[in-house]
Amino acid sequence: GGGSFFTGAGEAAQRLSGIMVGRRRACRGGFMGPTVADIKQRLHEADEREFAVLERSLVADARKGVRDAVERARARLAAEAAERQRLASLYAFERALAAGRGDGVIVGLDEVGRGPLAGPLAVGAVVLPSEPFIEGLNDSKQVKPEARERIAVQVKAVAVAWTVEYVEASDIDACGMTASLALAFRRAIRRIEEAGVRPDVVLLDGNPMRLDEREVNVVKGDGKCASIAAASIVAKVERDALMCRYAEEYPEYGFDACKGYASAAHIEAIKRYGLTPIHRATFCTAFTQPALF
Numbered sequence: 001g002g003g004s005f006f007t008g009a010g011e012a013a014q015r016l017s018g019i020m021v022g023r024r025r026a027c028r029g030g031f032m033g034p035t036v037a038d039i040k041q042r043l044h045e046a047d048e049r050e051f052a053v054l055e056r057s058l059v060a061d062a063r064k065g066v067r068d069a070v071e072r073a074r075a076r077l078a079a080e081a082a083e084r085q086r087l088a089s090l091y092a093f094e095r096a097l098a099a100g101r102g103d104g105v106i107v108g109l110d111e112v113g114r115g116p117l118a119g120p121l122a123v124g125a126v127v128l129p130s131e132p133f134i135e136g137l138n139d140s141k142q143v144k145p146e147a148r149e150r151i152a153v154q155v156k157a158v159a160v161a162w163t164v165e166y167v168e169a170s171d172i173d174a175c176g177m178t179a180s181l182a183l184a185f186r187r188a189i190r191r192i193e194e195a196g197v198r199p200d201v202v203l204l205d206g207n208p209m210r211l212d213e214r215e216v217n218v219v220k221g222d223g224k225c226a227s228i229a230a231a232s233i234v235a236k237v238e239r240d241a242l243m244c245r246y247a248e249e250y251p252e253y254g255f256d257a258c259k260g261y262a263s264a265a266h267i268e269a270i271k272r273y274g275l276t277p278i279h280r281a282t283f284c285t286a287f288t289q290p291a292l293f
Contacts, residue, residue, distance in 0.1 A: 104200025108227025124235030
């Protein structure tokens with residue numbers, strides 16, 4: 001079977017079949033069509049237009065491997081289309097928010113590291129151009145670590161401006177988290193403005209903080225707004241890298257693995273070795289002894 005693979009599919013099918021023609025193999029008394037492996041490869045590489053041609057050409061091919069490959073290609077293309085739509089919605093949503101405020105420059109801000117026992121609070125701020133879209137951009141918690149690294153590089157490459165600002169553990173202990181968040185957000189906005197970019201809209205993830213008259217709050221904004229998502233990823237990648245450097249300075253605590261959060265191994269290390277200067281003492285009162293550093 002499969003001998004009529006591309007019959008009547010038109011110029012596009014002939015173009016797609018070019019690679020196949022040379023691979024037709026002699027069989028008793030004639031030729032056999034392209035193998036299942038050939039077809040799988042073409043389907044794997046096909047875009048939506050090419051898939052439509054291939055699907056029509058394969059309608060009579062009943063081989064299980066071919067039918068499975070068609071369905072896999074259909075599912076892949078549907079997922080890719082959904083991802084394009086999701087990504088476009090991130091940009092469209094924040095432009096719609098800005099439209100009511102003069103349709104000007106948008107800066108998105110997000111925090112990382114509110115809950116750890118050690119290390120700083122980090123706030124990222126990013127101003128993105130309207131294009132290009134950054135592939136895979138999403139809430140940092142929804143992105144795998146290796147993809148975060150790639151996306152952070154892209155954000156920094158295309159951003160009009162970006163920064164990550166920190167509030168150290170000692171200041172969190174002294175001022176509390178609410179004041180520390182406000183301090184970090186204000187620093188981030190100021191740093192963007194010092195770079196020569198004056199935002200018209202300041203998008204913050206979460207509930208109102210009333211830091212700036214330009215502030216617009218978006219609950220779960222890191223999954224809805226492109227610039228907030230970008231800020232969350234850049235802040236996460238930068239803070240994680242910082243915690244890996246701290247792991248070299250304080251190897252007993254496994255900061256490269258836990259990033260300062262309350263893992264069982266981290267808590268056990270605190271009980272055994274005490275606190276370091278980068279620990280938030282007010283977060284560790286349940287399992288502390290006098291500091292050894």
